[in-house]
Amino acid sequence: MTNKERKKLIRLVDLFENIHTILAKNHYNGTTTAKRIIRQIIDYLTAVLNDEAEKFDSVIIRIAQKYKSLFIVKAGLSEFYIHHDDYKTRRKSNLEYEKLKKEIEKILGVKT
Secondary structure, three states, X not given: OOHHHHHHHHHHHHHHHHHHHHHHHOOOOOOHHHHHHHHHHHHHHHHHHHHOOOOHHHHHHHHHXXXXXXXXXXXXXXXXXXXXXXXXXXXXXXXXXXXXXXXHHHHHOOOO
């Protein structure tokens, strides 16, 4: 694994940690499974970074498959949004969440 690839995996861990934190703070029905899957992704990436035996491409494929499973129709994170009574706070929070998703999708080469 190259240094550049390693940095991408480290960034993915950080991005998924941030998404997990957002889900934990916003008690939306249907995120229990998503939080569990995200925790599995984080644990897997951490193990890969510690071992470095797996090829980068196979890691990305595996993570992309798990990530896409978070966005099933009418469930999971497909319907998730951050609710807040204050419009500006809600808008800012949801834009930050979308930014995290877009960066993950860019690294993984997927679109949800």
